[in-house]
Amino acid sequence: MHFSQRAQAIRPFLAMEFGKHAAALEAAGHRIIKLNIGEPDFGAPPAVLAELQRVVQHEALPYTGALGLDALREAIAGFYQSAHGVAVSPHRVVVTAGASAALLLVTAALVDPGDEVLVGDPSYPCNRQFLSGFGADVRLVPTDAAARFQLDLAAVQRHWSARTKGLMLATPSNPTGTSVPADELAAICDWARLHNAWRIVDEIYLNLSDADAQGRPAQTVLAADPEAIVINSFSKYFGMTGWRLGWAIVPDALVPVMERLAQNYYICASTPAQMAALACFTPASLAVCEARRQEFAARRALVLEGLAQAELPVPVQPDGAFYVYIDVSRTGLDAMRFCQQALDEAHVALTPGHDFGHCSAATHVRLSYAASREDLQEGLLRLQRFVSGLPR
Secondary structure, eight states, X not given: OOOOHHHHHOOOOHHHHHHHHHHHHHHTTOOOEEOSSOOOSSOSOHHHHHHHHHHHHHOOOOOOOTTOOHHHHHHHHHHHHHHHOOOOOGGGEEEXXXXXXXXXXXXXXXXXXXXXXXXXXXXXXHHHHHHHHTTOEEEEEEOOXXXXXXXXXXXXXHXXXXXXXXXXXXXXXXXXXXXXXXXXXXXXHHHHHHTTOEEEXXXXXXXXXXXXXXXXXXXXXXXXXXXXXXXXXXXXXXXXXXXXXXXXXXXXXXXXXXXXXXXXXXXXXXXXXXXXXXXXGSHHHHHHHHHHHHHHHHHHHHHHHHHHHTTOOOSSOOOSTTEEEEEOGGGTSOHHHHHHHIIIIIOEEOEEGGGGOSTTTTTEEEEEOOSOHHHHHHHHHHHHHHHHTSOO
């Protein structure tokens, strides 16, 4: 059987590969501390679970429209107004089968073979895989700690070419948990817009960001660039990873294109998931999610202290999401070997930087603090012992 070049070019997602190895060790009787996957341990808010139980017992659950339930599109638009003070028309909201499906539709709509797209390095690997899958020439732009491991305007300008059709960035970022400052993000979008290039901004972790010095919530890119394309999800802030429900905010002209693509690619997002997700936007559910955001901040402080005790530096402290990007170069191991030995010897699962790009791949490791405090404390103790036992 002959496989497509597209299929042959895709590398394994190492976070999942280490998860498979962790599962094998668990099956052999070991207790594994899983800090490799970005999956909140809370689950959906209670009202959402109750609503799912109700709808599956009492509703016929037919297909919805390809763009999603009108009521859910309206609720998402209302969330941008209440949480961020930005008016978004429900018409521009596209409900999708997870953020991955939003990326699928957007890249299918915008990318032609050979189009150059700028993406920061490090960054979430699946984002660039969608771009490459539709023939884009993905240009990874190296970033460093001085730039918070994020694209900035100077880097965008240095790497821009006559072939550049668009850029994709994430704020806060996976794997680093760092955000692009609002004024820098606006400047990047202004530059791209002046050059008639599209802007995709992954805001999946936006509502898990720290408030600013005045206590105001982190701002969506739409406040500065209403025509930016935003990708978001119910997975992280609302804790609904396995529900596979996300959304995109797109310019008016893109809505009918997204609708046609969704009709043909997957018909619609899950009807019961959409119906239950309406309960995400009640005051009670939002209060639950805000309490969880604060819990993540407390876990981050615990993790940063534990890593310092293990002499594992974090070059840039995160300000959102639930990740830290650790420099392991002082251990004498590269990132892949560090993760392999930490799992085999300390039974702690992490993700090597090789998943996220090239420029810091060999020296950095991602830790997810989406796990419980008990697991984080145990995992940090194991890492401290593991690192202290390495030859100096």
